[in-house]
Amino acid sequence: MLGVGSTETLNPTHMDADVSIARAFQIFEPLVRMGTGDKIVENVLAESLIPNGDGSVWTLKLRSGVTWHDGTPLTADDVIYTTNYNVEKVTWAFNLWSNVDRANLKKVDDLTLEIPLTAPNFLYPESLVDINALIIKDGTTSFEHPVGTGPFKFKSFTPGQQSTFVRNDDYWDGAPKLASVEIDSINDETTRVNALMSGQVDAISGVPFSGIPQLEGAGLTVSNQPSGSWVGIRMNTKMKPFDDPRVREAMRLLIDREQVVSNAYGGNATIGNDLFGWFDPSFAKLPQLTYDPERARELLREAGYENLTLTLPTTNIGPGTSEMVTLFAASAAKAGVTINVKQTPAAEFYAIPQNDKQWSPTVWGGRPIASQINSRMSRKSIDAGLSETSWGDSDFLSAYEAAISTSDPAIQRTHLIEAQTKMYNDGPYIIPAFYNIVTASSESVTGFQTNMRSPFGDYDFTDVTVNK
16 A cells, blocks of 8 residues: 555554555444445444434444453443543544533443534534544553454554554454455555565555556456545645635636546546535536636736746645646646646655645545535634634535534535535635546455445455455
8 A cells, every 4th residue: 555654653543644544444443434325324333323303412322242352342431532532632533523512421321322512413424424533442542552343453563664453353243254464555656566466465555547457467356446535735725825715716727627537547537626525415516617727817817926836745645646736737837827846755745734734735535525524624623723724714614504403405405515616616625536446456355345435445354355
């Protein structure tokens, strides 16, 4: 997998890259996760999650018979501890738990918890569909030797290099078929491909799109699935020039989306419209944004930024990143905008928080619209300094809050479309495309899953077998 060096972690509340997510998902589990097919959300550690009449209190019933890797049972105390840990430490999962009225959490019994919210939210389960929404054991203070409820147990980990996990024979959903899983960090795409072709590894994610024919020609199994995942560019609206909506609109008109799909992704992508969650039933189908350098030039002239020069720091954060930013710089030049692309080592790039950068590429796995907004665009995320764009448009936030305050799906959808329309008109993201999730494996390996968010169906290796 693509690694990011020494910053890699097993801390499930602060995962900085796909490789860290993959490792954490072997050990830890969420209450709910991204669904498959027509299901937006499906239960994991939650047996049920049911709202009261006005959506202000949710009753969580945990699965019975779930144990931690040290043999102790999963209880409501673990969910309470997870909530408090993430809010008090302002982790990357802060937004998932900060809308809980923690002082009034009520443990009904070992497996039942009443969760009062600070405001009604009928889309609360969707907000928990987040990579950082993993439950940690009551009393956890360190993740050097992590203990979870997941299908595999921690054995070893060297950041930037390698990790090993062994089968959890007591896993609540049945023991995995593999005795162990090894997840390696391999930054270079060519090295990853060669490792698979030589038999050094059994499967890889982050397959370079140009390498698909080579892998297929070598008799390897290639999975090429449309997804809701994207690499885009986030503009920090608390910093000039992106505090001006005319500049943001101009930047969004300066990327040739069709060219990104064809050249950066080799056609293995779906065109984007600066909105996320295209698979969500509430996705707003608005007119497709197109490349328009003349209109962009007019907007920049009106804003006082004619012949603008910007530096765009970047690193290989996800599929097609380098190609996308290079294409963007070339297309922007036609409107007199100079974008100096600054290639940065991954460790250096991630050492600076996104909200401290003027702008930069960003990568997100597919998720429901309400989950994405709650994760990094809500009032609480902005107030906590966790929003990567600092975009706090009042109409956008009011529409989102109206959507989650009603139980009527039709009214929810109306308000979510209002929120997306505001984002479409002057939002902080350039989302040119949704890339296909491409993985490759030896023909001797079977049982991989798929979903709209992450490789191998959120790195689910429970049904994988290797027959060599």
